[in-house]
Every structure is written in C-alpha cells, then in structure tokens.
Amino acid sequence: MNVTVRGQTRHHRTVTFDSRNNQVLLVEQRLLPHEFKIIPTRNFRETASAISDMVVRGAGAIGATAAFGLAQGARAFRGSDLKKFSHHLTVVYQALKDARPTAVDPVNAMNDVRRAMMFGETVGEKQSIALAAAEEFSNEDVHHCKQIGMHGAKLIRNGMRILTHCNAGWLAFVDVGAATAPIYAAQAAGKKFHVFCDETRPRSQGATLTAWELAQQGVSHQIIADNAAGHLMQRGEIDLVIVGSDRTLGRTGEVANKIGTYTKAVLAKRHNIPFYVAIPLSTIDWKLKRGCDIPIEDRHEHEVLGAWGILSSPTSGVQSPKSGRRAYVRVANPTSGARNPGFDVTPAELITGIITPAGIFKPRELWRQRRELGFAS
C-alpha cells in the first residue's frame, strides 16, 4: 500500500525480490510505527533470520518471504550438478522452515515453489522457475486479498463507523491485507467512513500497526482502549466489526484470533452489530473438529506487565519518527505476575459472515462449500 516518507508517497509491498542482487526486500516491521525502512537480506540465512526475528510477521507475509528465500537460496547455487543442487536446496528449505517452526505458511509456500521447480530440467531452469513461482505465490496472496476487499467492501456504507481488532492488514500479507481489504476497497470506491482501532493489548498491534496503516492511506480513524468498544456500541457509535483470523475451523465455523476478539463478538451480538471475519482460504483448518481443542499459547507475562514505545512527553502531540528512543516501561506493580493467553476462539453463532476471496459465507456454510473452498480430502 502507499507509504509517505519525507513527503514522498510510494507504493510498497511488505515483501519483494530484487533479482539483480538476489535479495529479499522486507519492510522492517519492528521499527513501525515509528520508522519506515526497507531492509535487504543478502542470502537465505539472513532471510530465515528475518522471519525468526520478527522483521516480518503475518501469515501471508512470512509465506511469501519463505518462497522468495527458497528462490534466493536456489539462485545462489553455482554449478550445474543437479544432485548437489538438490542437496543444497534441502538445506535452504530446512533453514527457512526452522525459522518459525509452528507456522504452516512458509512450508506451504515453499512446497508450491518446489513443485514448480520439478518442471525444470537444468539447474538454470530450476533457478528461473523458483523465482517465477515465488513471484506467483506473492502475487496470488495480493490477488486473494483484493478479492476479499471486493466482497467485503459491499458491507461498508457511507457514514459507517467500523471497529477493528489487532492487525490483519497489509503488513501481515504481501499487500492489501485481510481485515483491512474491505476498508481499502471501500475507500478506493470513494466511500466515507470512520474506523475505530482497538489498541489490542498486550502487544498493541491495533494502536501501532493498524493505526499506522490507516494513517498512511488517509483513512479516518481513532485508537480506542480495548475497554471502550462496549461503551461505544451501547451508545450506537459502531455499525460494523471486521477482524482477521489465524485459524478458522472449516467444520464448525469457529474462529481463532488475537485475544479480545471473542469479547468484541459477544458485545456485537448483544447490540445487533454485524461481526465479520476476513480470511484467505489458506487459514481454514479442515481437520480440527472443536474450537476448544485449539491450543491457546500462554505468552510471556512481560507483555502484560509493561509496554514498548518511544520515550516522549505525554502531551507533545504528533511527534516525528525518531523523536525519541525506543524503550520498555514496567507499568504494573513490580511484585505481581500476569496471565497472558495470546488468542481466543469465537463460536460461529456470534459471527455474521466470513469474508473470503471466494465470497462471503455464513460460518456454518464453510463445510457445505468445502470442495469449492479448497478442502483436500
């Protein structure tokens, strides 16, 4: 999406490839929202580190990064020995896979690339195909997000006030994003609306990443404390909720997403506010039978006990990036601990619809439509 740096507006993707220098170019997400920087990785090991060190995060974004990383590793091979090349490729694959062992996206993306490479006969052909396949994976990711936007934008009418939670924006994909896709598409269609970004404690992705994205695109928005959404709904100030999802159960329509999503769904139901989940089809889990079986990671308590930010004066208003040093403050009582579940599960009955690249479905419709939606039996 568009990013404005020092008055210059340019279009960026979170992940691209510089074929001349054989480098993966990544938006350094750890510096956001306070600094925008594109960094190159010079070899597949640096690309793997960028994934493991959270330079890049989000399902689509790490998938594309791994695909490009595999192509980068393949293209760095010198020689024409297919056996040595194959061995080398296994090393590259493993390094990129190990960078985020629990994520399924890098593996799926790299398997796509490897399948395509089978059609090459020489090392050179396989190298070319690898890059082309990685580019295709990346373009597909963008295409899917745009389709989500096309379907979802129909839900947004002029004057609406939309609530989002966490970040399922373009920073989590190659471009456009999932939960943000309907917003960007509606904006492109000239609609006027306002977005409330849940802060999304403890990691504050709503206040940092989503708010940054919306500000860069010029979308009217405000950040709210996670505590405030209920009050705003009660007073009739929220018309629509759109969130993303890390895993959606194809069998039940249950949605696992960032902690706090369930709460917003319960509140939306009480106030008869439509609650939508925007997802690429790759995040549908067709196997798991019950949402309560989704393991909920308990994350480190320091996330709850304090906050990361830029040292500054509370009342100085809008600040320039780099105006201060990045720091962690311990907010909580020093002798108290925390409980920090990272995700929660929202049942189908609270979800108005699932926005996918193939259209909008009732959560319980997914299973009936499974063949069309890519279910592999």
Place this chain on the structure above:
Amino acid sequence: MNVTVRGQTRHHRTVTFDSRNNQVLLVEQRLLPHEFKIIPTRNFRETASAISDMVVRGAGAIGATAAFGLAQGARAFRGSDLKKFSHHLTVVYQALKDARPTAVDPVNAMNDVRRAMMFGETVGEKQSIALAAAEEFSNEDVHHCKQIGMHGAKLIRNGMRILTHCNAGWLAFVDVGAATAPIYAAQAAGKKFHVFCDETRPRSQGATLTAWELAQQGVSHQIIADNAAGHLMQRGEIDLVIVGSDRTLGRTGEVANKIGTYTKAVLAKRHNIPFYVAIPLSTIDWKLKRGCDIPIEDRHEHEVLGAWGILSSPTSGVQSPKSGRRAYVRVANPTSGARNPGFDVTPAELITGIITPAGIFKPRELWRQRRELGFAS
C-alpha cells in the same frame, strides 16, 4: 491495610491526621506501585493541592482528606474572634472544595464537619470539634467498608477465581476499600482463592494499584490484559466478578464505573458468572432517572496513545522499587489520535447484586429500600 517496606510490615490508612503538628498525612499515590511514601501537608492549601494534584484519589479518600483539611485550617486559626474565625473557615472550605470541583465527596464530608462545629461555642471548642468530626467521618468510612466486606465475603468460597476491574480498593477509601473489602474479609476468614486484576487501560489502575494492594496483603493474584477476561470466562476460569462504582442510580440500579466495566458485565452474563458491585451508600444517586443521562467524560487521548511506567528491561522479572526512572512512552502510531471515554454505564439486568454496608441488594431493590438506605426526599 498492611504495607511492607524494607521488611517492616505496618498498618496504614490512606489518610490520617497528626494533631500535634496539625498535618494531614497522605499515602503519595502517584508514586505507587513503585514507591510507598507517606507525605504530610503542612497547611490547608497544601492539603487542597494534594487533592487537586491527585496525591490522593478515590471518593472516600478525598472526602476524608477534605474533612481533615477543614479541621487543619480551623486549628491553624489564632485568636478568639468568632466572626473572623467564621470568615477564615469559609476561605478554607472554598479552597478545599475548589481542589476537585466536580467531586461531591469533599463537600459532603466538609458539611458534616461544619454541622458538628455549630455545637461549639468558642473558637477553641469549634477547633476541637472540627478535628473530632473529621476523625469520625474517616472512621465511618472505614466502618462502612468493613460492613461491605462482611456482607460480600459470604459470596467468596474456597478455590474461587475472582475478577476485578480498576481500583476500588483501600487506596480509594480511608482503608479496606469497596470492591476489595469482600476479598480482604474472606482472606481474614482463612479462605483460599485467586484474583485476576484487569489491567484497566488506559490508566492501568488494576495493574498498578489493585495489584499492589493485593500483593501487599499476600492475596494470590495475576494481572490480565483487559482483552483476556472473555477467554478466561469461556474456559471456566472465573467464578465471580466484583467491581466498584463511581455512581449508582437508586431509581434504576444502573452503575457508572470505569470504562470496561460494562464489557465485563456483558461477558459475565453470557457465562452465568455472578457480577457484583460493591459501594458505600454515599455513591447512590437518588435523583437521576436514566443511566444514559450520566455524562461520560472524554479524557485526554495521551492516556490511550501511550503508557506510564518505570524504565526497565522487559525480562528482568521482579524489580526493586526505584530501580528505574518513571517515564511515558508513546506506544501508538505518532500520527493517529484516540477516543477516550473514561466511564461506562452497566444496566441493572447484568448485575447480580449491589453489596452495600447495609447488605446485598438486587439493583432494582434499591429504590424500594430507599428510606432504609438514606434516601433524602
């Protein structure tokens, strides 16, 4: 309640009076949870400043501080001229009233003291009565909180996991607190239970003040992000919710309290978890007819856009007080604004009971019991 400083455990009240030096002694709440300090105010103007500068906060605590401030001002008067004394007293009263113009507690407390002073005939008598009346007001506050504790403790059974929101603890009163009173009483009765403290963004009173209080009393507890309560309720890990209230409508049983309270009540209702509100009778508003008419203060956006804390390393674990410098970090995107409603209103249908010094009532029972509960027609 008990506070342990450098291994020494002592009982403290938030507000006391040193009659020999004519000083009000206050827990300096702006330093908590990172430092515990009692500061004296040397004259009524310093006492007024302590109220306006938030050294002391919370309904009961600022009421008692104003009562003691009035006595302090009265006792500083030299001479026997009743007319001059009366004029002086008006100046003192006004200064303390102006310290927190929207709060009703300082005014009510000082009116109590003034009424009592009418029974004195000389300046000396009036001065003595002023101090005695302020002491009585303060002791009454403690007594009421203990009664709340006595009634509320019956709700707490061994093994329970209790959720609290914000701080209606002893720091907000003279001692014991309201929402915390049942907890402290149950602990004193030897019951074993666990408390989850909602962080309570944006000002984090749960993570700072309530967690500090519970740690000092040795009550088992953990801080959670405001986003996490729904998930814990869904997984059956919360058995009881107790919160405080700034204003409870006697006519409808609606409860105004810190932003986020309404959300927790909606969640509790969904999961059939009892939701109680603990209040002294002085916070019941017998006049207002509808909760939606309660003005909701929109507070400064910097509260949402960042956080206050002690500069530290995120993973260093338990830290000693004073281990770092107090600082504000801007968490949010620098070019985004925030919406920051400070309170919300919970309807009677979501409230299991109101715990008062006079017993536990259904919210809609308050009006029927109004004569017994101090309704002045």
